[in-house]
Every structure is written in structure tokens, then in C-alpha cells.
Amino acid sequence: MKLNTIFRSEARYKALFLSLLLCAIGSGLHKGILDNYVAEMAHMNELDRGIMEFFREVPGLLLVLILALFYRSSAEKMYKMSMVLMAAGMVLQSVIDPVKLWVIVAIFIYSTGEHIQIGMRNTLTLEYSEPGHGGVALGYQSSMMQIGNLIGYAAVIAAFAWVASSRLFQPVFMVAAVFMVIAMMVSFQLKGHSKTKKTNRFYFRRKFAKYYMLEMFYGARKQVFFTFGPYVLILFYGADAAVISLLFAISAVACFFLSPWVGKLIDRIGYKTVMIADTLLLVIVCFFYGFAHHIFSMDIAFIVCCVNYVLDSVISLASMASNVYVQDISENTEEMRATISTGISVNHLITIFIALLGGWVWNALGIETLFIISAVLGLCNSAYAATIKVNTSIK
Numbered sequence: 001m002k003l004n005t006i007f008r009s010e011a012r013y014k015a016l017f018l019s020l021l022l023c024a025i026g027s028g029l030h031k032g033i034l035d036n037y038v039a040e041m042a043h044m045n046e047l048d049r050g051i052m053e054f055f056r057e058v059p060g061l062l063l064v065l066i067l068a069l070f071y072r073s074s075a076e077k078m079y080k081m082s083m084v085l086m087a088a089g090m091v092l093q094s095v096i097d098p099v100k101l102w103v104i105v106a107i108f109i110y111s112t113g114e115h116i117q118i119g120m121r122n123t124l125t126l127e128y129s130e131p132g133h134g135g136v137a138l139g140y141q142s143s144m145m146q147i148g149n150l151i152g153y154a155a156v157i158a159a160f161a162w163v164a165s166s167r168l169f170q171p172v173f174m175v176a177a178v179f180m181v182i183a184m185m186v187s188f189q190l191k192g193h194s195k196t197k198k199t200n201r202f203y204f205r206r207k208f209a210k211y212y213m214l215e216m217f218y219g220a221r222k223q224v225f226f227t228f229g230p231y232v233l234i235l236f237y238g239a240d241a242a243v244i245s246l247l248f249a250i251s252a253v254a255c256f257f258l259s260p261w262v263g264k265l266i267d268r269i270g271y272k273t274v275m276i277a278d279t280l281l282l283v284i285v286c287f288f289y290g291f292a293h294h295i296f297s298m299d300i301a302f303i304v305c306c307v308n309y310v311l312d313s314v315i316s317l318a319s320m321a322s323n324v325y326v327q328d329i330s331e332n333t334e335e336m337r338a339t340i341s342t343g344i345s346v347n348h349l350i351t352i353f354i355a356l357l358g359g360w361v362w363n364a365l366g367i368e369t370l371f372i373i374s375a376v377l378g379l380c381n382s383a384y385a386a387t388i389k390v391n392t393s394i395k
Helices: 013-040 046-061 063-069 075-095 100-128 134-160 165-187 206-236 241-269 271-295 298-329 333-365 367-385
Strands: none
Touching (some): 013 100, 013 134, 013 206, 100 134, 206 298, 206 333, 206 367, 271 367
């Protein structure tokens, strides 16, 4: 399917995708080394990692308040602001010493921009798409992000194959900052093509109650893997930055090829079916991630956990379904934009607590309990998704 049949001809989707590609390369470089950096250079243990993640997720919780301050701005203007913040955070990360406080400050600034961007890029992608092609449009957007991440991960793998990690962390952050600044500059080309009009300062509507609840369940379960998935491999199995980046790269390749397919699947069989199925598969992934070392030798268990991390990345693609659900029951694009952004904040109501409690659970009760909790949350997500009434007439 050609892009010009998916997106409106007058929409600046090419500039959006180029900006996202460059941003994703910088993010790939950043993510590829961050977990090892905070473990090896900032000397953060699992509890420290949970605290850092708490501050990384706070902007998501505050997103509805941030957007309320800029409620007169279009989605395109908000997207540009998100890129400025992400670039600023990455530049700061590239020049500071590995002191816990400064690392958290840099991540907080970067994360504020990132959380604003998540809502705006999904909103703009849906706005730029032709009617009935929202799922596949989001799939192509996800593929663009994945290929950018892959480039970043591949660069980390190549660099760490030749140079000791302690000498590479700061230069990699600097290169990531360059890509973020260029992505920011490209984003300035987005002018006057969004259909979004002015929105209310705060936006909560009863008809989106199921969406908000699903976002809470999804936020809780994905936070366990996002925060502690790589850290289990680093602290429990001893994986270095090259191995972690290779794992991220494999995940990016898988998601790159599968994102459009998942998007088409959402359009074809419906968002409800996809939302139910993805979290049922998560239970299997969580079981092996938490208990592989009891079943296999440590070497085999490590491989099993790596495979399951990739599977979780693929399963997470189904989160696009909730955005298509919002598009389906929204009255207009303004309502869709406001609801997706509010959903991100609702998502983080529980995410920030999972970040804090996850480190404690791991430390006190073990990784088995941590991933049992994630599996239970996934089952709750599936059960609640089953209550959705497709093609509802409520507006």
C-alpha cells in the first residue's frame, strides 16, 4: 500500500516522519547505553533505578497539566515544543558528570519532551491519515521509529565492539544530541496543516472511561518490562552495553517489519480483538522472564529472557489499537487529540508507582514476584478490553 493512499496529500507527513526518524536515531543511541551507563558510571542499583524511573515518568502524569497551559496551541506547535525539550535534555546529558542528581535532571527534561511528543505524533499521524487508514498509518509511523532506533543501536554495538564502555558513554550521548537538534530543526517545517483547533484546558469525558482504564492497566504492565527488563539482564545476567544494544536492535528489526502488519490487523479484525489477544500472550512472556533461571541453566535462561524481551516488544505494538479505539469514538480531531494526551497522563497515574514499587519488589521479593504482578496486570487488561462495545453510538 502506497503512502499517498494512506495520508492526505496536503499533510506534511514526510516532514513528520523525517523528524521522527532522526529523533529515533538519537533515542536509539541514548537508550542503547543508558541502562549500562547508570549502572556502571552512576552506580545505581535496582532501588536507585526505580527512583530514577519515577522522575522519568512524572512528566507523563503531569502531561494533562502541561497541555492545559498550552491549550491554545495546535498539535504541530506542541510537537515542536516537545522536540526542543528532548534536544535540551540530550544536550545536558552529553555534558554532565555521571552524578545521580544531574543524570535524573537531564532525564527529566528529556522525558518531558518525550511524553509530549508521544501524544502529538500519534495525533498528527491520525490527523494526516485518510479515513479508515488510522491503524496502518500508525503502523508505518512505528516502523519509522523502529528503523531509527535500529540505526542507533547498531552504532552502539559497532562502537562498543572496539572501545571500552567507560570511554564511550559521553561521546555517544553527544552524537545523540546532534541528531536530536537536527530532528528539532526539521520539525519546524510542520506549519499549518493540522486540522486540530483549540481545545479545552482539561478534557475528561465519560465515554472514554474504558480507554482511561485500559491505559492504566497497559501503563502498569509495560513499565515492568521497560524499566526492569534490561536491568534484569544487566544486574542478574551480567549483560554489557553491546549485548543490550544488540537486543534492542533485534527488537527494532522485528517491530519495523511487523508494525505495518499489526496496523493492518487492527483495521481488519478490530482493535478490541487485538487488545484482548496481546495481553494474553504477555502472560507466557512474563512467566519465562521471571522463572527461566529456575528451569534452565543460567546461560540458557539468559537466552530465553532475551527472546522474551523481543517478544514483549512485538506484543507492545498492539498498544496502537487503543489510539484507533479513541479515533473511532471521538466526535472530531480536537477531541481525539485531547483524549490521547489525557490518556497518557492517566497511564502514568499507576506507572510512576510501579517504577518505585518495582525496585522494592525485586529487592525484597525477587524478580519472580515482579513478573507475576506484570502477568496479572496483563490479564486484567484483557478482561477489561473484552467489555468494550465496538462501533458504539455514544458520542
